Amino acid sequence: MSRVLVIGCGGVASVAIHKICQVSDVFTDLCIASRTVSKCDVLAEELKGNTKTNITTAKVDADNTDEVIALINKFKPDVVLNVALPYQDLTIMDACLACKVPYVDTANYECEDTDNPEWRKVYEERCKRLGFTAYFDYSWQWAYREKYKEAGITGLLGTGFDPGVTSVFTAYAQKHYFDEIHTIDILDCNGGDHGYPFATNFNPEINLREVSAPGSYWEDGHWVEIPPMSIKREYDFEGVGMKDMYLLHHEEIEALAANIPHVKRIRFFMTFGQSYLTHMKCLENVGMLRTDPVEFNGQQIVPIQFLKALLPDPASLGPRTVGKTNIGCIFTGIKDGKERKIYIYNVCDHQECYREVGSQAISYTTGVPAMIGTMLVAKGVWNKPGVFTTDEFDPDPYMDALNKYGLPWKVDENPVLVD
Numbered sequence: 001m002s003r004v005l006v007i008g009c010g011g012v013a014s015v016a017i018h019k020i021c022q023v024s025d026v027f028t029d030l031c032i033a034s035r036t037v038s039k040c041d042v043l044a045e046e047l048k049g050n051t052k053t054n055i056t057t058a059k060v061d062a063d064n065t066d067e068v069i070a071l072i073n074k075f076k077p078d079v080v081l082n083v084a085l086p087y088q089d090l091t092i093m094d095a096c097l098a099c100k101v102p103y104v105d106t107a108n109y110e111c112e113d114t115d116n117p118e119w120r121k122v123y124e125e126r127c128k129r130l131g132f133t134a135y136f137d138y139s140w141q142w143a144y145r146e147k148y149k150e151a152g153i154t155g156l157l158g159t160g161f162d163p164g165v166t167s168v169f170t171a172y173a174q175k176h177y178f179d180e181i182h183t184i185d186i187l188d189c190n191g192g193d194h195g196y197p198f199a200t201n202f203n204p205e206i207n208l209r210e211v212s213a214p215g216s217y218w219e220d221g222h223w224v225e226i227p228p229m230s231i232k233r234e235y236d237f238e239g240v241g242m243k244d245m246y247l248l249h250h251e252e253i254e255a256l257a258a259n260i261p262h263v264k265r266i267r268f269f270m271t272f273g274q275s276y277l278t279h280m281k282c283l284e285n286v287g288m289l290r291t292d293p294v295e296f297n298g299q300q301i302v303p304i305q306f307l308k309a310l311l312p313d314p315a316s317l318g319p320r321t322v323g324k325t326n327i328g329c330i331f332t333g334i335k336d337g338k339e340r341k342i343y344i345y346n347v348c349d350h351q352e353c354y355r356e357v358g359s360q361a362i363s364y365t366t367g368v369p370a371m372i373g374t375m376l377v378a379k380g381v382w383n384k385p386g387v388f389t390t391d392e393f394d395p396d397p398y399m400d401a402l403n404k405y406g407l408p409w410k411v412d413e414n415p416v417l418v419d
């Protein structure tokens with residue numbers, strides 16, 4: 001019997017909202033709010049008649065905390081799910097804090113304008129102190145821990161697939177399979193083909209920023225940073241086959257390094273085809289990935305935002321994408337004095353996702369865990385005042401929900417390791 005406010009109505013939100021509407025006994029009332037309210041209205045119309053959840057829509061500029069506060073006061077949600085962009089994380093967290101409503105998201109805070117001098121100063125200090133240069137990190141949101149604790153509300157960060165499910169897999173491995181986890185390799189393989197020469201599977205701006213940045217991994221208590229795409233491995237994925245994968249910086253490494261005792265190394269690999277990398281390098285070389293405004297014909301434009309307008313909308317890839325994803329974590333460590341290795345993973349089929357909710361598997365594998373995290377918070381199953389990542393709660397109810405709501409997982413007790 002919960003009221004949920006979902007902010008954002010893009011690819012990931014659409015799946016999360018479809019799933020929320022499948023769980024009407026928990027989510028009795030839903031408000032879909034976004035910058036472009038017409039998108040919310042279209043989705044609401046599509047779902048009405050197929051769900052018992054009461055759906056309303058609203059227009060909100062989530063960059064404006066007061067607007068979010070006004071909306072929360074009007075709709076009175078029991079939980080807010082932020083599936084807008086990482087740029088809005090702090091404004092929405094502020095609004096939830098002001099109204100004492102639990103907050104849930106799928107990606108950690110990034111500053112939209114990386115030339116903003118105030119943000120830049122903090123960022124440069126952090127680069128020096130921690131040793132990685134990604135534009136995103138948890139420090140901004142972890143700064144809300146005490147405030148959320150005092151307010152008695154839960155802040156659940158990063159409940160997508162990676163981060164999100166990968167951290168739940170880690171908590172599950174820690175609870176049921178290991179006395180000590182020593183290494184974690186997170187593997188994100190997308191074997192899908194959408195038929196376009198170049199398109200991104202989720203928001204292009206966020207995606208291209210992430211993959212064009214230096215890679216980094218955690219080893220022996222510190223970060224090791226490497227040039228972009230400079231560590232490449234091949235791996236044979238069930239359901240997909242042999243793929244090239246590259247080491248990237250990824251946000252869950254930061255949380256897992258802080259929270260998993262004994263861990264010696266954490267790496268993140270994502271698969272990319274050669275054509276994707278060639279397109280990206282070319283766009284980068286000509287300046288199209290720049291995030292700072294450029295003057296053009298008397299107007300200020302941000303190249304990466306202009307590029308987004310040219311690329312296919314990730315939400316439109318659903319009908320054309322075929323193939324599977326295979327995402328999971330390889331753990332090595334010790335159990336009862338013996339060495340152990342396991343791979344916990346999910347295989348997801350793009351076309352099956354499309355048939356169920358009208359989206360491809362990348363939105364699906366993010367939107368389903370977004371709903372699950374929100375549901376556990378709404379039901380009070382995951383209820384801890386403060387701000388936490390998904391590895392900091394009991395993984396079992398989340399793992400059960402993955403099986404129930406479309407992302408069944410498996411454990412391979414003899415996986416091939418990544419060298």
Ligand code: NDP
Nearest residue numbers: 008009010011012035036062084107160161162163202203
């Ligand atoms: P989209 O670009 O498809 O959707 C973003 C939505 O947010 C749009 O509806 C957009 O509105 C809305 N929005 C943007 N700015 C504002 C604003 N100021 N106020 C209100 N609404 C706003 O993105 P995705 O669905 O692909 O991604 C959503 C989130 O999921 C991102 O944070 C992304 O990083 C995260 N993600 C997480 C993953 C994980 O595994 N953890 C994997 C993939 C994505 P409009 O329609 O007007 O543009």
